[in-house]
Amino acid sequence: MTDQHHGGPPGPDLWDEETPERLYVITGGRSASTGHRSIELVSLVVTQAGPDPMTPPEQAAILRLCTTPLSVAEISAYLHLPVSVITVLLAELQGRGGVQVRGPVPIAVLPDRELLEAVINGLQRL
């Protein structure tokens, strides 16, 4: 048993061990398919309440990361965990009021004109 299991998030060497078993442990065996479709790749996540000593390390890492809005994809990249795992962790955090999830702009068949005009204006400023 090493010290890595006590306190704080695991070191970078542990993050790299992408074994299915490890991911299963992190998510507590829950899967993304159990209905959290409101959380997707470009949902923006903002921390509402910081981690407490009981918060599991991966969830604590998310809470520390999202003090300003970050997309699910960015959280996945920074924590080196698949989006499918991040989604499960976020659903739990959201349930406890730990994070606010700002859903993507809903797109019907086609995006609406005002949205497109906003994007066009933004791109023209690049």
Next chain:
Amino acid sequence: MDYRGSEPEGFGHESAQETGGPRREDLLPHTAAAAVKVVVVGGFGVGKTTFVGAVSEIRPLTTEETMTQAGAGVDDPSGVRTKTRTTVAMDFGRISIDERLVLYLFGTPGQERFWFLWGGLFEGALGAVVLVDTRRLEVSFDVLGRLEERGVPFVVAVNAFPESPRYDVEDLRAALDLPPAVPIVTCDARAQDSGRDVLLALMHYLHSLTTALELT
């Protein structure tokens, strides 16, 4: 998105292995309320990562998923089918549109099996940019067909590699069997303004589709 390390994109792309979190200059303002996405699709080596990196305000990041496949068992003398796990990586970037709206760009290969890994990669996307290399037009056929099937609006961006043959736009349209309305633009995937113009072409195209829909 590619098998790690197998794509010779090579231009200005650093492995986006980040630790810790975003750099101070990469933080979004608290007012960021919602995001939209555009998917950049193209074959291996066509310049997706380069394109994403050139227009992105952050250094491109990578998200990974694990794909499990039944192996053919070629190396296995017993002939037992083995399962292989492959890590598939998808690169993405970000553009802040204004204080409330953020645009994300995801680079993905054309094979549908990758799209499922990030369930709903195209769901809710504004549209797609199909990046093509005129030296290998044939690899684009399947992608274009699949996007049409899914009803994802797209523009075609020809990444003008110096050694690529130049074609007239209408010849390309005929070769790719594209309807007259679909924009075809030439770009240099390494240049920010060129990538921005491709995205603008997509937005103007979407705008025209929306306007046409409203008139019906």
